[in-house]
Amino acid sequence: MHKWIMPHLLLVSFTGLLGGITQPSPSQEPRTVHAHRTDAPIRVDGVLEEKVWSRSPVTGFIQSQPDDGKPASERTEVWVVFDDKALYVAARLHDREGERITRRLGRRDDWIDSDWFTVAVDPYNDGRSGFQFAVNPAGCVRDWVLFNDENRDSTWDGIWESAARVDAGGWTVEIRIPFHQLRFRPRKEHLWGIFFQREIQRRNETANLTWIPRRESGYVSRFSRLVGIRDIRSGRRMELMPYTVGKAEFSHPDAGDPFFDGSEYGLNMGLDAKIGLMSNLTMDLTVNPDFGQVEVDPA
Secondary structure, eight states: HHHHHHHHHHHHHEEEHHHOOOOOOOOOOOOEEOOEESSOOOSSSOOOOOOGGGGBBBOOOOEEEEEEEEOOOSSSEEEEEEEESEEEEEEEEETTTGGGOOOOOOTTTOOOOSSSEEEEEEETOSSOOEEEEEEEETTOOOEEEEEETTTEEOOOOOOOEEEEEEEEEEEEEEEEGGGGGGGOOOOOEEEEEEEEEEGGGGGEEEEESSSSOOTTSSGGGEEEEEEEEEEOOOOEEEEEEEEEEEEEEEEOOOOOOOTSSSEEEEEEEEEEEEEEETTTTTEEEEESTTSOOOSSSOO
């Protein structure tokens, strides 16, 4: 009799164990964001007065914290346009308590307790790599290179423009990202990944256009789709950074030494270069590097 009861009990226990596993809730499907071409000049000053910002915005941000999966507490509106040379992103970040917006100053790439607006793009649309740019209400900026879906490198400092302004209704931001700072394959029409995030510091709130649940992994692979970009070129990617270093040393000369009067002067110079050979291949070149500025292990 026990030979029949024991397998039955084991089966019930095993089935109950499987039933207790919590399946992750499905995250939001990637959104589609449309980029519109503009021929009118855009002044990056944080004032959304250009006609291109009167189009219907992208909205509907979802929290990842503190209330995972719920709509953002404040409305955020985003626009994306482009011309022959750059991608432009503008945002109106509504806030019913504008006087409580947190805006602190800090160095570039420093993480500051502040409100933030972040845009990230995946020009290869490979779900693994990209570039990320963030601006806070005080105009401080951060930027990263993204790789392996979830990793980032903040030592990269791209050349881009941004401006932010705080007003009674919240704050606004404008960002200009030159195409020559990005890497993408030459083609007639492009499909990129794009991501928007807003942080409200006083509420410890983080909200994204595409919801990424806190308990799920993945970042670049979850980006929304950016469509509408066509007939653009990355341009010639070349950065030249010459340097010169002057040196002066003063000490007490040895008595009777005709070759040293207590002063010594020197001059050093060199060049760092970054040259784009292909869309996914860049050559880094240095001539007589300034080792005082090289990011290496001090040992």
